[in-house]
Amino acid sequence: MASSSKPPNQLPDEDRLSNLPDSLICHILSFLPTKCAVITSALSTKWRYQWTSVANLVFCDKFTVNYSSDLFENFVDRVLMLRKRSNIDSFTLACINTHDPPRVNTWITAAAMFGVRELRLSSAMRGVVLPHNVFYSRALVALTLGPGIVLDVIPTSACLPSLKVLHLEVVEFRNVDTTWKLFNACPVLEDLVIRRETTDNAKCFNVCAPALKRLTMKMYDESRPDEYWRTPVAAPDISDYTCVIDCPTLEHLDITDYTSVSYAASDMPLIVKAEIDTPQQGEATAALLRPIADVKLLTISDATLRKNGDLIDLPTFSNLTKLELRLLDDFSDWTWLLDMLRRTPVLQGLVIDSGCVSRDIIHDTCQEREPSCLLSHLETFELRQFKRGEDEMELLRYILRSAKVLKEMTIESWDIEKATKVLEELLGLPRCSRACRVVFS
Amino acid sequence: MIMSEGSMAVVKPEMKSYIWLQTTDGSIQQVEEEVAMFCPMICREVLQTGTGSSKNYAIKLPQRVNPAILGVILDYCRFHQVPGRSNKERKTFDEKFVRLDTKQLCELTSAADSLQLRPLVDLTSRALARMIEGKTPEEIRETFHLPDDLTEEEKLEPLRNMTDDPRIRLLNRLYARKRKELKEREKLKVNVEVEEESVDERSVDDLLSFINGGDEDSKGVRAPKSKKKNRRRKDQTGDSSSNNGDGSHKKDIDSPHTACQNGSVDDVSGPSKTSKFQDSASTTFPSKSDFDDGDIDDELDPAMKEELDREVEDFARRLNSVWPERMQEIPSLGQERRVLPVSVNGNGSLERYT
Numbered sequence: 001m002a003s004s005s006k007p008p009n010q011l012p013d014e015d016r017l018s019n020l021p022d023s024l025i026c027h028i029l030s031f032l033p034t035k036c037a038v039i040t041s042a043l044s045t046k047w048r049y050q051w052t053s054v055a056n057l058v059f060c061d062k063f064t065v066n067y068s069s070d071l072f073e074n075f076v077d078r079v080l081m082l083r084k085r086s087n088i089d090s091f092t093l094a095c096i097n098t099h100d101p102p103r104v105n106t107w108i109t110a111a112a113m114f115g116v117r118e119l120r121l122s123s124a125m126r127g128v129v130l131p132h133n134v135f136y137s138r139a140l141v142a143l144t145l146g147p148g149i150v151l152d153v154i155p156t157s158a159c160l161p162s163l164k165v166l167h168l169e170v171v172e173f174r175n176v177d178t179t180w181k182l183f184n185a186c187p188v189l190e191d192l193v194i195r196r197e198t199t200d201n202a203k204c205f206n207v208c209a210p211a212l213k214r215l216t217m218k219m220y221d222e223s224r225p226d227e228y229w230r231t232p233v234a235a236p237d238i239s240d241y242t243c244v245i246d247c248p249t250l251e252h253l254d255i256t257d258y259t260s261v262s263y264a265a266s267d268m269p270l271i272v273k274a275e276i277d278t279p280q281q282g283e284a285t286a287a288l289l290r291p292i293a294d295v296k297l298l299t300i301s302d303a304t305l306r307k308n309g310d311l312i313d314l315p316t317f318s319n320l321t322k323l324e325l326r327l328l329d330d331f332s333d334w335t336w337l338l339d340m341l342r343r344t345p346v347l348q349g350l351v352i353d354s355g356c357v358s359r360d361i362i363h364d365t366c367q368e369r370e371p372s373c374l375l376s377h378l379e380t381f382e383l384r385q386f387k388r389g390e391d392e393m394e395l396l397r398y399i400l401r402s403a404k405v406l407k408e409m410t411i412e413s414w415d416i417e418k419a420t421k422v423l424e425e426l427l428g429l430p431r432c433s434r435a436c437r438v439v440f441s
Numbered sequence: 442m443i444m445s446e447g448s449m450a451v452v453k454p455e456m457k458s459y460i461w462l463q464t465t466d467g468s469i470q471q472v473e474e475e476v477a478m479f480c481p482m483i484c485r486e487v488l489q490t491g492t493g494s495s496k497n498y499a500i501k502l503p504q505r506v507n508p509a510i511l512g513v514i515l516d517y518c519r520f521h522q523v524p525g526r527s528n529k530e531r532k533t534f535d536e537k538f539v540r541l542d543t544k545q546l547c548e549l550t551s552a553a554d555s556l557q558l559r560p561l562v563d564l565t566s567r568a569l570a571r572m573i574e575g576k577t578p579e580e581i582r583e584t585f586h587l588p589d590d591l592t593e594e595e596k597l598e599p600l601r602n603m604t605d606d607p608r609i610r611l612l613n614r615l616y617a618r619k620r621k622e623l624k625e626r627e628k629l630k631v632n633v634e635v636e637e638e639s640v641d642e643r644s645v646d647d648l649l650s651f652i653n654g655g656d657e658d659s660k661g662v663r664a665p666k667s668k669k670k671n672r673r674r675k676d677q678t679g680d681s682s683s684n685n686g687d688g689s690h691k692k693d694i695d696s697p698h699t700a701c702q703n704g705s706v707d708d709v710s711g712p713s714k715t716s717k718f719q720d721s722a723s724t725t726f727p728s729k730s731d732f733d734d735g736d737i738d739d740e741l742d743p744a745m746k747e748e749l750d751r752e753v754e755d756f757a758r759r760l761n762s763v764w765p766e767r768m769q770e771i772p773s774l775g776q777e778r779r780v781l782p783v784s785v786n787g788n789g790s791l792e793r794y795t
Contacts, residue, residue, distance in 0.1 A: 016547035017569070017585040024554055024566070031570035042578040044587045 018046045022053065030056040030089075034079055052082060055089035057111075061097050069099050077103075080110050090118035094146070098125045105131050115139040117162075122146025122169070135185060138162060145171045151178050158185035165191040173202035180206035187211065196220065196259070205243045205260070212247040216254040219243075245288075253292060257281075263288040271295045279303035279328075286313045293317055299324040302331070311336045314343050322349040334395060341371035348377050353384040354392055370402045378403045386413040388422055400429050460487065461499035464508050469499045472515055479518035481557040503555035510552045513545070517561055539568040543585050546572075 017025075029037040029051055037051040057079065061072040076093075091111040095104070104123070109131045111119060117139050121128070129150045134140070135158035142165040145151075150172045163186045173179055179202050183189065189209045193216040207215065219241075243257065245265040253268070256277040262284045274295045278285045285304055293315040302325060305311055309331070323344055325337070341347065381399050386392055399409065411422070460477040463469045477493070478484045486500045487493045493500040502511065520526075520534050541549065546565050553561040573581055582589060 014544070015586050015588060016544055016551075018587060020547060020551055021554070024550060024562075027562070028550075028566045028569045028573070031567050032574050036574045039576075039578060040573065040581070042591065043581055044590050047587070048591075 018044065022050070025050050026053045026055075029054045033058045033060060035060075035075070038075075038079065049084065052084035054083075055085055055087065056092075057088055057090070058092040059107075060092075060094045061099070062094075069097055072097070073099055073103050076107055080107065086114060088114040088116045090120070091116045092118075092120040093122070094120075095123040095125060095148075099123075101128065104128055109133055112137045112140070118142040118144075120144040120146070121149055123148035126150075126172075135160065141165065143167070145169065147171075150174055151182060154178055154181040154185070156181065158182075160186050161188065163189055165189075167193040169193075169195045170197050173200050176201055176203065178202055179204075180208055183207055183209050190214065192216070194218070203241055205241065206246075207244065208246040210248065212250055214252040214254075215245070215247060215250055217243075217257060218255075219257040219259045221259045245291075253295075255288070260284065265291040267291045269294055273297040275299040276304055277301050277326075280307055282307035282312055286315075290315045294319050296320060297322045297324075299326070301326040301328050302336070303329045305340060306331075306336060311339045314340070316343045316345065318345060320344045320347055322351070323347055324351040324353065326353045327355040334391075334398070337395075338371055341373055344371075344373050346377050347373040349380040349382075350378060351382040351384065352395070354387065354389075355385060374399070374402045375404050377405065379405055379407045380410070381406060381408070382410040382412065384412045386411050386418075386422075388413075388415075388418045393422075393425075396426060397429055400426065460493040461496050462493070462511070463499035463501050464506055464511060465502070465504050466508065468508055469496055470508070470511065471496075473519075475522050476515055476518045479522040479558070480514070481559075483556065503552075505548075505555040506552045507548075510545075510548050513549060514552060514556065514558065514561065518558075521560070535564055539564055541568075543569075543572065547585075 020028075029040065034051075034054075034057050037054055040047045040051055041049065059072075059076050059079075061069075072095075088111055093104075093107060105128075108119075108121065112131070112133045116137070119134070119140060119142070121130075121144070124147070126148050127150055128148055129152050130145070132155060134143075135155055138161055140160055141162050143160075143163060144165075144167040147170040151168075152174045154175075158181065166186065166189055183192075183206070186209065188211050190211055190213045192207065192209060192212055192214070194205075194207075195218045197220050205217075205219075207217075209215075241260045242262045242264070243260040245253075245263065248266050248268065249270055250268045251270050252273045253271060254275040256275075258279070260278070261281065265288055268291050271292045271294055274292050274297070276285070276288065276298070277300070278288065279301065280303060285307075295317065296319050298317065298320055300323075305314070306329065323340075325340075341350075378399075381403065383392060383396065396409070396411075399406070409426075413422075458474040459471040460474050460483065461469055461471050462477065462483070478487065482503070483493070483500060492498045506514070517538060521531060539546065546569055550562060550565040550569065553565060572584055576584065581587065
């Protein structure tokens, strides 16, 4: 086993790596998947047991050659048995193959027993039930449960006093009360990310978290086609899913929900940023938007704001300074937009993402009284995915005409040729605000 | 030395404050205050002991920081202490910054650690980790010029050389290999005996069919299913898809009767589960052929057995000589160690180490 050959008159290269202090070697090894860290035990005598001090365990059963489930299972067993340290900082288990369920269960139990602080589990094999002792883990700070994990019975006395971050990605909720029991056990939870793709037993998704700051919910329905809300007759309400959001300290809300038909939400006075995509839910969306009326930054799609063509019953967003609208739907005029802008009295920045659809807008429909924000507050306007459609031109003309304090209008377009033509045209338009710059990007 | 933004340029040189740093070789440098204070260790020294304000009271840097590496670290600090930089800028800088050779990276990690500059320690540690990841031990040794001081048997299966039972397994494998060789020599002489063999092992199959043209011999080889069942019985999980070696491993240990005491060897080998560990890194290890031979060693004549035993004893003695040092290195290896240390006595028997 030769090291690289050197010219004879050179000093042998020094082994600087092994001379680093053990704590540093351990730190370096902690950035490796556990498989690679263990390989270092074959390097030299000094390295035989360095890996046993590493507190981060990352197990992934992706093998390129010579796979057998025994291989992986035995490896995990041995690592857990032979470590020098009795605590585990972070434990990641990602399985794309089938494994013996009791053994997988044992590993997770062991991780919890060893005081794991960050636990990440995912399994392509469906039906890995989380062992009970995880729900009593005092040290757990971050828990990420990926696809394939099942939350079955959660003990009523479950308590996760340190849990701050919880990610549930396509986790199966087996019982009706699973959700509220789970969140009930996390008094200091700050960050919650939920992604659901199937309709499971949790008909009422109950997020009750007194300390929650960030909530992201992506709820899709496999049985519905993409963009189902585009059809003239909205898809029949086949689901009876409801969602309860009781998070009084919430600052950031991000909801994409194609399943729930009704919402109940507590007031959220601290809300700063919200992204809402709940198309064609009508009153349900209104019920969701009312508690976040104090939001400062809002990203929302037109399909969410309208039901069957009409603007839903919106509150006044008295603190909203930046609004980003995604245009996904078809519509024939911009009145709904003006109505929307009437509810945002202090809006300073407006971004419209024009999307892929070109619409036939009846010319000069924007004759009504301008929203007050256009007159007194709007400073920046941005149009994305500009296609030089008549609908967009109409809008641009209107904005330029009405926004009194507009400082900058940005138009994002991929087509430079079109852009230059439009720029010329726009520069020639009557403008309300003198200081306005038109920028293309 | 003034590298600052435009606004700083108007400041007269004497208005800028400097910190004086002394490296172990005695040389003293003067560094802009805001750059030096980016290092927590220097910051602490300045605030707590008041040193660093003049050449006579230069801050003595830790031993691991030589002038050259100090310069590199200060470059890092100089860039990052500027508050207005975007995350993207910092990331781009970092990526370029760690394009160093292993020698420099190690020095840098060590020095940054002694200055408690955590972000730089993480950056260089990650870079070193990237250089380790995915490589074989040989490749890693080459990259970092590590000494190649493990014995061959310790290197045979890297992932398995974590406990001490591989030694025993190694012994057994040596047995089995030897036995196989002897057996094959015999078979070459006497074809008839082949039919009574119970080996249904592939490699032996191949060998036999190659020699014998693959007619009645191969049939004979495939026939003894009963032996296979024996092995399966020992296999705890009953997973028939796993290597044949599982159960036979146990048999293997039992078979060299003269050399082992059954009781202690069983302890040493642990539950038959551990035998699977061995099979796992099967890329480097010709598992199948060896274990199956455990079934037929009673057919060897005593003379050959003796020869085998002598070889094994030699080997075991060799292993054993390294054993005591090993034991001291491992104060505690996990909580559930089931393997008990074993030594080989003078008479060739394996006994529990006391």
